[in-house]
Amino acid sequence: MADQFIAATGTAGSAYSGLAVSARRKTLPGPLWLRVLLGAIIPLAVLGIWQLIVSLGLIPSYRLPSPASVVLAGVDLANRGLLFSSIAISVQRVLIGFVAGSLVGLVAASAVGLSRVVSSLLAPTLGALRAVPSLAWVPLLGLYLGINEDSKVALIAIGAFFPVYTTVSAALRHVDPQLVEAGRAYGYTGTRLLGLVQLPAVVPSVISSLRLALAQSWLFLVAAELLASALGLGHLLVDSQNNGRIDRLFLVIILLGVFGKVTDALVGLLERYLLRRWGS
């Protein structure tokens, strides 16, 4: 109810102000520090409860490490030179796989959305491939590409490809045909028409698909590194499990959350730029 009301007055009020983009985001009005404070309440409370449970000895430390020991595990890993190299290799894999997969997804979606021939040719096959649970590719990729960087990056790219391909090709099918026709009437065809009408029209879908693709990329990174790798955050997970280092497990899970959120925020910056440029 309240949300709807805010959304309604938000759009009506901003119809002539050019602020519809920011009105669409459902953030609390008010100073930044207040929002930061509000957002920090739950994590701080969780931390407090965690510390309390540990201090009271409600759960033995081999099942729940103390917050301090998790920090120490991080310091220890850093001293051994393992922390930053693990983070660096994982972030590198995610970024390369994400960028490659989404670019190929964008190109495939454009080709399928643009040309009926390409669509009839590609869409059924890609649809069938999508139906394969993506993790099923892991052993095959391991065999074909070897257990190396390529197979891991390829798996992440597959994970990033499908959200972009599916979302964008569906959105391209629903671009206002009247606008497409207007573009045609002014002599635009093929890729020029794509650049004039179709792609700008699907910018919001592209952005939300990129966010999905990024989340998929992290998921597939962990899957790839869990199954076969000698370095990386996923490898650190398996290693810690085998050695009973629950403090490290907690550390890696928190790190994955933090880096997932940071990269998502970067896509958020891209979103703001794109919507300012291409939003209506």
Added chain:
Amino acid sequence: MPTVPALPVVLAGVGRTFGDRRVLRDIDLEIAAGEIVAIIGASGSGKSTLLRQVGGLDQPDSGTVTIDGTPLNGVDQRTAIAFQEPRLLPWRSVARNVEVGLPRSTPRAEGRARVDELLRLVQLEDAKSLRPRQISGGMAQRASLARALARGPGVLVLDEPFGALDALTRLTMQDLLLEIHSAEPATILLVTHDVDEALYLADRVILLGTEPGYPANSGAVIRSVITVPGKRPRDRGSASLAQLRAELLDGLGVSTHHPAHTF
């Protein structure tokens, strides 16, 4: 200014059927270079469909459309069309939307100057950097007209170009169109619901509709062609036009309460 000279348009036996619904039948029409022809007809009588054939956006099932002697095959770069709806790209400013109409080879600086000039003509210079959702329906329609004019077309196809304008702006824009027409002559084919507008602007007025006694899906034909007397600019209140006005309204099936009919 990059303009194509006015070009003659010939429609010969043009027909268009959608499924089992015939919309147009046997349309024969010769439009001289630089002529202004207005089409009037009831809603759904196929006016927009006819314009789409001339604009090359739709192909007739029978007959041909010829522009300056060459039969049409798809969109022709010498033709510009302003649609019944403004159809502006929502993510582009008004000025950048008008830019879309420029011929492809226009140099940047020249294109910018042309867009500025057109925006001034259609009284949108203050709105040039606004997005379509920030302007009124009438402003959007004027932007759409400017986009069509940006082409410097030999044939200008206008689907109810002034439909969303208030009465006063409408009269101003009619005069503007005539000014542009005398400065940069183009062949103009326009649809309007306003009989007075047709008589004020056009050399000839075409009444489109199904023949009396035929079923509705037999296809619209040219019911009558009226040559409007006198040179432009015409006197909006002239008596000879009043007679034609009654005739046209009668053809549209509107009772005019004209003395000739009531007594």
